[in-house]
Amino acid sequence: MLTHFLRLALLTLSLLLPAQFAQAQPTDIPARIAAMGEANLRELTSIVTDLAATGDPAVVPVLTALGGGNLYLDETSGRIVIQGRSAITDPLTGEEVDLGAGADLSRIRVNNSLRRDIASALAGMTLMSDNPATRFSAAQGFLAKPDPINIPLLDEAIAAETDSNVLRLMQAARAVTILSDSEAGIEDRRAAVPGVVAGAGRNAITILTGALANAPDELRPTIEAALAGLEQSRAVWSALQNVWFGVSLGSVLLLAAIGLAITFGVMGVINMAHGEMVMLGAYTTFLVQLVIRQSFPGLLDYSLLIALPVAFLVTGAIGVGIERGIIRWLYGRPLETLLATWGLSLILQQTVRSIFGPTNQMVIAPTWMSGSTDFFGLAITYNRFWIVIFALIVFFMLLLILNRTPLGLQMRAVTQNRRMASSMGIRTPFVDAMTFGLGSGIAGLAGVALTQIDNISPNLGQNYIIDSFMVVVFGGVGNLWGTFVGALTLGIANKFLEPYAGAVLGKILILVLIILFIQRRPRGLFALKGRAVEQ
Amino acid sequence: MNFSRTKSALLAAALAGGIALPIVPVLAQDDTIKVGILHSLSGTMAISETTLKDTMLFLIEQQNAKGGVLGKQLEPVVVDIASDWPLAAELARQLIEVDGVDAVFGCWTSVCRKSVLPVFEELNSLLFYPVQYEGEESQRNVFYTGASPNQQAIPAVDYLMNEEGVERWVLAGTDYVYPQTTNKILEQYLLDKGVASDDIMINYTPFGHSDWQTIVSDIKTFGSAGKKTAVVSTINGDANVPFYRELGNQGVMAEDIPVVAFSVGEEELSGFDTTPLVGHLAAWNYFMSVDTPENEAFIADWQSFIGSEDRVTNDPMEAHMIGFNLWVKAVEAAGSTDADAVIDSIVGLETPNLTGGTATMLPNHHITKPVLIGEIQDDGQFFVVWETEDLVPGDAWSDFLPESAMLEADWTAPINCGNYNTETQTCGGTAQ
Numbered sequence: 001m002l003t004h005f006l007r008l009a010l011l012t013l014s015l016l017l018p019a020q021f022a023q024a025q026p027t028d029i030p031a032r033i034a035a036m037g038e039a040n041l042r043e044l045t046s047i048v049t050d051l052a053a054t055g056d057p058a059v060v061p062v063l064t065a066l067g068g069g070n071l072y073l074d075e076t077s078g079r080i081v082i083q084g085r086s087a088i089t090d091p092l093t094g095e096e097v098d099l100g101a102g103a104d105l106s107r108i109r110v111n112n113s114l115r116r117d118i119a120s121a122l123a124g125m126t127l128m129s130d131n132p133a134t135r136f137s138a139a140q141g142f143l144a145k146p147d148p149i150n151i152p153l154l155d156e157a158i159a160a161e162t163d164s165n166v167l168r169l170m171q172a173a174r175a176v177t178i179l180s181d182s183e184a185g186i187e188d189r190r191a192a193v194p195g196v197v198a199g200a201g202r203n204a205i206t207i208l209t210g211a212l213a214n215a216p217d218e219l220r221p222t223i224e225a226a227l228a229g230l231e232q233s234r235a236v237w238s239a240l241q242n243v244w245f246g247v248s249l250g251s252v253l254l255l256a257a258i259g260l261a262i263t264f265g266v267m268g269v270i271n272m273a274h275g276e277m278v279m280l281g282a283y284t285t286f287l288v289q290l291v292i293r294q295s296f297p298g299l300l301d302y303s304l305l306i307a308l309p310v311a312f313l314v315t316g317a318i319g320v321g322i323e324r325g326i327i328r329w330l331y332g333r334p335l336e337t338l339l340a341t342w343g344l345s346l347i348l349q350q351t352v353r354s355i356f357g358p359t360n361q362m363v364i365a366p367t368w369m370s371g372s373t374d375f376f377g378l379a380i381t382y383n384r385f386w387i388v389i390f391a392l393i394v395f396f397m398l399l400l401i402l403n404r405t406p407l408g409l410q411m412r413a414v415t416q417n418r419r420m421a422s423s424m425g426i427r428t429p430f431v432d433a434m435t436f437g438l439g440s441g442i443a444g445l446a447g448v449a450l451t452q453i454d455n456i457s458p459n460l461g462q463n464y465i466i467d468s469f470m471v472v473v474f475g476g477v478g479n480l481w482g483t484f485v486g487a488l489t490l491g492i493a494n495k496f497l498e499p500y501a502g503a504v505l506g507k508i509l510i511l512v513l514i515i516l517f518i519q520r521r522p523r524g525l526f527a528l529k530g531r532a533v534e535q
Numbered sequence: 536m537n538f539s540r541t542k543s544a545l546l547a548a549a550l551a552g553g554i555a556l557p558i559v560p561v562l563a564q565d566d567t568i569k570v571g572i573l574h575s576l577s578g579t580m581a582i583s584e585t586t587l588k589d590t591m592l593f594l595i596e597q598q599n600a601k602g603g604v605l606g607k608q609l610e611p612v613v614v615d616i617a618s619d620w621p622l623a624a625e626l627a628r629q630l631i632e633v634d635g636v637d638a639v640f641g642c643w644t645s646v647c648r649k650s651v652l653p654v655f656e657e658l659n660s661l662l663f664y665p666v667q668y669e670g671e672e673s674q675r676n677v678f679y680t681g682a683s684p685n686q687q688a689i690p691a692v693d694y695l696m697n698e699e700g701v702e703r704w705v706l707a708g709t710d711y712v713y714p715q716t717t718n719k720i721l722e723q724y725l726l727d728k729g730v731a732s733d734d735i736m737i738n739y740t741p742f743g744h745s746d747w748q749t750i751v752s753d754i755k756t757f758g759s760a761g762k763k764t765a766v767v768s769t770i771n772g773d774a775n776v777p778f779y780r781e782l783g784n785q786g787v788m789a790e791d792i793p794v795v796a797f798s799v800g801e802e803e804l805s806g807f808d809t810t811p812l813v814g815h816l817a818a819w820n821y822f823m824s825v826d827t828p829e830n831e832a833f834i835a836d837w838q839s840f841i842g843s844e845d846r847v848t849n850d851p852m853e854a855h856m857i858g859f860n861l862w863v864k865a866v867e868a869a870g871s872t873d874a875d876a877v878i879d880s881i882v883g884l885e886t887p888n889l890t891g892g893t894a895t896m897l898p899n900h901h902i903t904k905p906v907l908i909g910e911i912q913d914d915g916q917f918f919v920v921w922e923t924e925d926l927v928p929g930d931a932w933s934d935f936l937p938e939s940a941m942l943e944a945d946w947t948a949p950i951n952c953g954n955y956n957t958e959t960q961t962c963g964g965t966a967q
Contacts, residue, residue: 111814111910111918112699112793112814112910112920113698115790115814116790119790203759205759206759206761207761208761209760210761212761213761238752242749245748245749245752248748252746353577357585358576358581358585359582359805360582360773360776360803362808364808370811371784371786372784372785379755381781381784384748384784453780454745455776457582457773459578459743463745495748499749499753502739503740503741503744503749504739504740504741507741
């Protein structure tokens, strides 16, 4: 155990400037920590260096807290404390601290370069931690800052490692270290190249390109060959990545358009206030989360799931209200409907702006929707992934409702032949209201999903209304599958144009293509056939 | 594909009659000095500009409590330009001709400023413009109290180059005049500094862009060339939130690829969970977190005026405060609110800013400012990691663009010109 500590101490020393050797000998850790409170950035950097140089595992919590922004100074008592999730603790003993009523906590702030220093200092001290996640980030630290002096420690860690992910990263870190060590033998360095390729994942290209710059001539062909291989597979993966981006954009379009496919596609109402239903869904999510945060903080991770039915009911009810109040007087008068719903959209926008203010509102992303995962060579972000899944669920649910429920049957009957349906005893006004409410409710669901990728502002709906109409018209009015295919086609086409044409030109090109397409096929991709169309 | 603009133009046309009316009732008193406030209170820009309207009301109330100006009370006249630029020009004309205001504080976007410029020139009135902008302009009737590129963009790039060792640059911006001009200046500056053109990537996106997947993944790829990479963002308005969210989700950390933004301040971050953004940077001339007695007092007064402890302060608010105080001083020095008298007396006047320095009105109608670089914290505030030692004088015409390097603006006798050519010693046509 003692030798281990000695090695740690040596290691951390070597990570730092040689000049620190002299200062590191007397280790008055509490005094250094106390000095953090009043230190400026430069002084803080030297305190961190000194603390790391002690090699004492006791400083790990302090450094972790400092790097994570959880280290505070109590202005009243001058004490340095760690603000944990539930309690305030002492940085060295880890015991809970009661600061009393007069406490005035102010955070000890760090910048990027200090954060990097802390990470590399911590890497040395935590490589043997019991927690795999900690070991993983320690190995990442070594990967980011390779130093030949770490090889023995890495070897020891690799021998003891049981977690395969951490092991791979440690081996990569070791390979990178050997590769970048100009003292190591050429053969050793050459042998390290495959290790880098295998273990470093997305960083492999960065690391190899960096190594290439300083490599001796004998080593160059090996690195260049490895790079060429990586570039080739990256080209394949980036095409697949584009498809994924396209699917993801398509799913957002689908969500935004699918409610409109009901109100505009099935009912034939040009509903300019559709975007505002999306926006109201987003604000409902915000309110639901606000209530949950204040009253049931434990449910915060599920707030989006709770918001789904609430948003559906709220926007659905508003939709029914709009249909009963405004739209039913305007059936068969598309221009008036357009103007009335457009006016309504402005009223709704300004109402929300007056109530909530013009600034964006915040919906916190649940932990299961943050971050990303590497799926082979694809980087898939969780929020987009769940939105794709959600869009598919909503789409198929809607399909089920339209094709397998009595309400769906009545809706289709009313839209195909209103008078016939009426004479068969269907309450057409009721069905109209329900259909419009369903379309609006689905727009509200889209709003819940959009809180995860867009601003929650009164203008939220405006950004989606045109895209939604585009999708519905392109896919074929009155056909849900048309909307589905249309959304995905537009999403993928957009994402394939974007890298070449840029975001601005890409969107213009898509518009031009749609105009040309509509010229050729005025009824969209999947045109409805039969007598219903001729009405 | 900005349909919202078409839509808001139609909206403006439809509602012009309704919203063009001053919101604050005109008191029809002769013993007041009228001050016009020309900001968007609805539409896409309302998010940023509503606060500036409140700031002006706050400043005017404070000044009135101190006894007004020249013994008269100030009277604010508020109009809503509804994020519609032709309407802005109309309302500017209305403020000056119908309401008879003596000075106007307003506009946020460069488009707004460009569209009201001719009105102020024609009617010889005063506009105080509080937002950082692209430069390449100096007009006799306009006072630019926000930063010009040499007071924001250039120092930020210097910081990244010298302190973070950045060698590869992504210049990402929204597709309109401010980012385009700023990026043109920055690109030339980087090339002059010896950065290879392969190491610069320029990317433009539409207003309100929300799908950043491809661009963020491109930035990641661009950053994997073995050189330290940074993003210089002139992305404006609403598009920032999804941009930063995508950065966070795709795991682009500030330690690896820092993003320095010129349009993201405390107000923009207040609608946002900033945990994934910690360490990304912004360059401004003021941060709410700056620890000076002046700033503390300003924040306390502002929050009690607006009635909320949660409201933040930001850079354009400070710019409005400086502009307003300079105007008050100039009016008092000239003894009149007449535009010509104020233009003559305001140059050289000084007023304390909120960061412990002094703002001086320069002959080119720009002011001196400190430049601060801040890192975003998880409470939505900025932590100042670097600042210029001295105040930086605003430069109207960039020295880094060949076509404007020889131009100077000087609105004092004998030059009295907004684009004076120092080589030919002539005023380059009509001042613009």
